[in-house]
Amino acid sequence: MAGLFYGACGCGIDQEAVFTGKMERETIFSDILGKIETGVIVLDQMNRRIFFRNRQADKIWEFIRATFDYEELSAMMFNELGQIKNADVMCSDRSRINCDHRSFAYRVCHIEGTAQYVAVIIDDVTDQNRLEAIDEASEMMNNISNVFSGIRHEIGNPLNSMKMALTVLKMNLEKFSKEEIKVYMDRMTDDAAKMESLLKSFKNFNMFEKPNTVRVDLAIFFKSLTQLLGADVRKKRINISIDILPEGRWVTVDTRALQHVAMNILANALDAVNGVKNPTLKIRGEAVGEKVFLSIIDNGCGMPDELIKNAFKPFFTTKLHGTGLGLVISKKMLGQMNCDINVQSEKGVGTTITLTMPKAKTPQSDKIGSEVVYHQ
Numbered sequence: 001m002a003g004l005f006y007g008a009c010g011c012g013i014d015q016e017a018v019f020t021g022k023m024e025r026e027t028i029f030s031d032i033l034g035k036i037e038t039g040v041i042v043l044d045q046m047n048r049r050i051f052f053r054n055r056q057a058d059k060i061w062e063f064i065r066a067t068f069d070y071e072e073l074s075a076m077m078f079n080e081l082g083q084i085k086n087a088d089v090m091c092s093d094r095s096r097i098n099c100d101h102r103s104f105a106y107r108v109c110h111i112e113g114t115a116q117y118v119a120v121i122i123d124d125v126t127d128q129n130r131l132e133a134i135d136e137a138s139e140m141m142n143n144i145s146n147v148f149s150g151i152r153h154e155i156g157n158p159l160n161s162m163k164m165a166l167t168v169l170k171m172n173l174e175k176f177s178k179e180e181i182k183v184y185m186d187r188m189t190d191d192a193a194k195m196e197s198l199l200k201s202f203k204n205f206n207m208f209e210k211p212n213t214v215r216v217d218l219a220i221f222f223k224s225l226t227q228l229l230g231a232d233v234r235k236k237r238i239n240i241s242i243d244i245l246p247e248g249r250w251v252t253v254d255t256r257a258l259q260h261v262a263m264n265i266l267a268n269a270l271d272a273v274n275g276v277k278n279p280t281l282k283i284r285g286e287a288v289g290e291k292v293f294l295s296i297i298d299n300g301c302g303m304p305d306e307l308i309k310n311a312f313k314p315f316f317t318t319k320l321h322g323t324g325l326g327l328v329i330s331k332k333m334l335g336q337m338n339c340d341i342n343v344q345s346e347k348g349v350g351t352t353i354t355l356t357m358p359k360a361k362t363p364q365s366d367k368i369g370s371e372v373v374y375h376q
C-alpha cells in the first residue's frame with residue numbers, strides 16, 4: 001500500500017516521528033481495508049497494473065470467475081472509466097454484474113490528488129436485491145388489489161347508472177315524452193363517456209414504453225407549456241414564475257412524456273390553488289452534480305402526511321371528477337426515462353413536486369446565456 005495514503009508535509013518536524021506516523025496510519029488503513037465487507041481495487045492507469053486489492057475483492061472475483069488482470073478489468077469497466085474521464089465526475093454510475101445467483105454493484109471513482117490511480121468499489125448486493133424484490137412484490141400485490149377495486153368502482157358506478165336508466169326507460173317507453181326519453185339517453189351517453197375516459201387513461205399507462213430521450217431546454221419547454229395554460233391561469237389570476245438556473249437548463253428526457261407529466265403536475269397545482277389568496281406557482285430548476293432538480297411549487301391547499309402516502313396509489317383521488325391516475329402514470333413514465341418524482345407538502349401551506357432528471361451537456365452556443373427568469 002506504500003504511497004497510497006498521503007500525510008501532511010512534515011517540514012521542519014521530527015522526520016522519524018512523521019515516518020512512524022505514516023507507517024502507523026498505513027497499517028491501520030490496510031487493516032481496515034482488509035476487514036471491510038466492500039471490495040476495493042486500485043488501478044494504476046499509468047503502469048497498467050492492479051496496484052491494490054483487498055480480501056473482499058478477491059472473494060468477489062472468485063464468484064465472478066474472472067482473472068485478476070488489469071487489461072481484463074479495465075475492459076470490463078470500460079464504460080465506467082469513460083465516465084470519470086470527465087474531471088467533474090467523481091464517481092461513475094453504479095453498474096451491476098450478476099453471476100451464479102449473486103449480484104454485485106460497483107462504481108469507479110477518482111482518488112483525490114492523483115490522476116494515475118482510480119478506485120473500484122464493489123459490493124455484494126444479493127441480499128439487498130432480494131429484500132427489494134420482496135418489497136416490490138408485496139407493493140405490487142397491494143397495487144393490484146387497489147387497481148381491481150378502483151376499476152370495479154370506476155366502471156361499476158356508470159354501469160349501474162346506465163342499467164337503472166335502461167330499466168326506467170323500458171318500463172316507461174310508451175308513457176314518456178320525447179323530451180323525457182332524451183334526458184335518460186343523455187345520462188347514458190355521459191356514463192359511457194366516463195368509462196371511455198377511464199379506458200383512455202389505461203392507454204396512457206403503456207404510452208412511451210420505449211422513451212425516445214433527447215436533449216431538452218427546460219426554460220423554453222416550461223415557457224411554452226405554461227403559455228398553454230394561459231386562459232385558465234389568467235381567469236384564476238395565478239402568478240406564475242419560471243426560474244431555471246443556467247446549469248439546470250438542459251436535460252435528457254422524452255419530450256412528449258415530460259409534457260404529459262408536467263401537464264399532470266401543473267393541473268394538480270392549479271386545482272390546489274383554487275380559492276386561495278394570491279395563488280402562486282413557481283417553477284425552479286437547478287443542477288446538483290449530474291442531476292437536474294426541477295421543482296413545481298404551489299401555495300395551494302397542501303396535503304397532510306396520510307394523503308402524501310396515498311397520492312401515488314392507483315385510483316386514489318380527493319377530487320369529484322379525478323381518476324386518481326395522474327401521479328401513478330407520471331411516476332411510471334419518469335421511471336422509464338431514468339427520472340424520479342418527490343413530493344413535499346404541508347396542509348394549508350402548499351406543495352412542492354420535485355422531478356429529478358439526468359443533466360444534459362449545455363450546447364456551446366448557450367454557454368454565455370445567463371439565468372433564465374420568466375414571469376407570466
Ligand SMILES: Nc1ncnc2c1ncn2[C@@H]1O[C@H](COP(=O)(O)OP(=O)(O)OP(=O)(O)O)[C@@H](O)[C@H]1O
Pocket residue numbers: 264268269272298300301302303307311312316317318319321322323324325326327328351
Ligand atoms: N399540488 C397538489 N396539492 C394538493 N394535493 C395534491 C397535489 N397534487 C396531487 N394532490 C393530491 O393527490 C391526489 C392524486 O393526484 P393524481 O394527479 O394522481 O389524481 P387526481 O388529480 O385526483 O386525478 P386526475 O389526475 O385523474 O385528474 C389528488 O386527488 C390530490 O388529493
Ligand SMILES: [Mg+2]
Pocket residue numbers: 264267268322326327
Ligand atoms: Mg391529477
